[in-house]
Amino acid sequence: MQHLKKYLSVLLVFLFVTQTTTLASAAEPIDEARDIIRKYYVEDVPDSVLNKPTIKEITRHLDPYSVYMTAEEFNEFTNAIENQFVGIGVMLEEDPKGVKILAVYPGSPAERAGIQTGDVITNINGQSLAGESVQTAISYLSREEKTSVTLTYERPVTGQSFTQTLVREVIQLQNVEYEMLGGNIGYVRLNSFSLDSAKDISAAIQKLKGAKGWIFDLRDNGGGYVSAAQEVAGFFPNVTKAFQLRDKTNKPHVFNVIPQSVKFTAPVHILVNAYSASASEMVSASVKEQKGAVLYGQNSFGKGSMQSFFPLSDESVLKLTTAKFFSPKGVPVHEVGVAPNVKTAEGEELLVSHRDQLVATIRGYKKLPALQNVPVTKTFTIKMNMKMNWTGITASDVQLIQLGGKEVPVDVKAIDEKTIKVTPKQNLQSKGKYLLIVHPKWKAENSRQMKQGIYVDVTAM
Structure with missing residues (x-):
């Protein structure tokens, strides 16, 4: 572990100060690589592998995440973590x-071409990708802006095969997205664990001041920097430990979170899915174990x-x-993933979480069919079982909230002594799910105050 800690300090200098340095003193890159692999790879590597004639051949016999990259490929890789790159999106x-x-990014050349999540690219510009790494594919896709790239890809769900030519563009992704959902539920989505993640999340929390609950979205987040994961874990209440790490000695070392000056306030939900990986799982496992949030979704990817x-x-x-990482208490993540507290259907994570957050804010209200x-x-x-005094009735007494979205403005009008009519000012979204809430703000004709609000789940055609 001491060797690993020493190396990590060198890594930070290389990445963030751009000082070129190496750990090995051998004359040839392949000899340097062999020496590094012997010292630092998480498992012992036999000489039959280390004696392969090229670095790429050696790494092909290691785990899928160990890869040899040219300087250009490395630059593209780090740009991708920082959410800026030239490619197809x-x-x-x-x-x-x-x-x-x-994932296919909105507004990208890939989206415009009709490429879908789950498609498999088999060939780029006549070059087969069978057995190649993601970094190799990225190097083929990136190149210069406004140049063409021809893809052959398969769609396993239908058995179809396609060949298309796309034009590369600069793709700039917003790493942290946020909004106040209906019912004052704060929503923050993190797309990658980049160097600025903590700063951007902090700004989002402060801009969503007044949230009654929080939803932190890690769906489709493939990871990023370990230090960013430590910082992100520091936003959750009662979470002090970030992860447990084990290098080739298999000795456990527990690392703390990096505390943040602002935090999510309970209740907090984290959304995960089968494509939440690496640093996403590091944070999810830690926060779940320390009860800093409730996880919603499906089992995560399993890259520990x-x-x-x-x-x-x-x-x-x-x-x-x-190294391999575990939850702070040593629960495995690699090839296992992190199980959610609340399992949902794919694509329903946000809807279920938002509904549960809303219901938590109206405890004691009666649920109707x-x-x-x-x-x-x-x-x-809405018909009451007694005569009411509707004087002073306002639209704020009734809320119609689209799950995963905003509150729908409504008009509220008394029809008779027992009945009011609630009219949305806009059409409902087809197949959309809503929560209709009636707050106990009215009095009966005998001046008795309503004691219990009501709510009802609504699904549009």
Whole structure:
């Protein structure tokens, strides 16, 4: 572990001060790589592998995340973590046939071409990707802005194959997205664990001041820097430990979070899915274990390994798995993933979480039978079981909130002594899910105050 700690300090100098340095003193890059792998790879590597004639051949016999990169490939890799790159706008992972698309970014050339999540790119500009790394695929896709790239890709769900030519663009992603959802539930999405993640999350929390609950979205987040994960874990209440790390000695070392000056206030939910990986799992496992948040979604990806970057003398870089991480108490993540507290259907994570957050703010309200398949032009009629004094009735007494979205403005009008009509000022979204809440702000005709509010789940046709 001492060797690893020493190396990490060198890594920070290389990455952030751009001082070129190497750990090995051998004359040739392949000899440097062999020495580094012997010392730092998470497992012992036999000489039969180390004696392969090229670095790429050696890394092919290591785990899938250990990769040899040219200086250009390394630059593209770090740019991707920072959410700025030239390409077609996709997130990738290795696949036996090539590279699988984990996400397609909105407004990108890939989206405009109709490429979908789950498609597998098998060929780029006539070059087969079978057995190649994600970094190799990225190097083919990146190149210069406004140049063309021809892809052949398969769609496993239909068995179709496509070949298309796309034009590369500069893709600049917003790393932290945030908004106040209906009912004053703060929503913050982190797309990558970049160097500025903590700063951007802190700004989002402060701009969403007054939130009654929080949803932190790590779906499709493939990870990033370990230090960023330590910082992000520091935003959650009651969370002090970030992760447990074990290098090739298999000795456990627990690392603390990096405390933040602002924090999420309970209740907090974290959204995860099958593509939440690496640093996302590091944070999720830690926060779940220390009860800093409740996880919603599906089991995460299961990449519980940490990679370090070793610069070689020819300016190429060896990305090497140097440790595996666990929850602070030692619960495995690698090839297991992190299980959510509340399992949801794929694509329903935000809706279920938002609903639960809303219901938590109206404890004691009575739940009425759900309304299914209502017309998008639906007008709601609410009838009380006694005569009411509707004087002073306002639209704020009734809330219609789209789950995963905003509050829908409504008009509220008394029809008779027992009945009011609630009319949305805009059509409901087809297949949209809503929560209709009636707050106990009115009095009966005998001046008795309503004691219990009501709520009902609504699904549009």
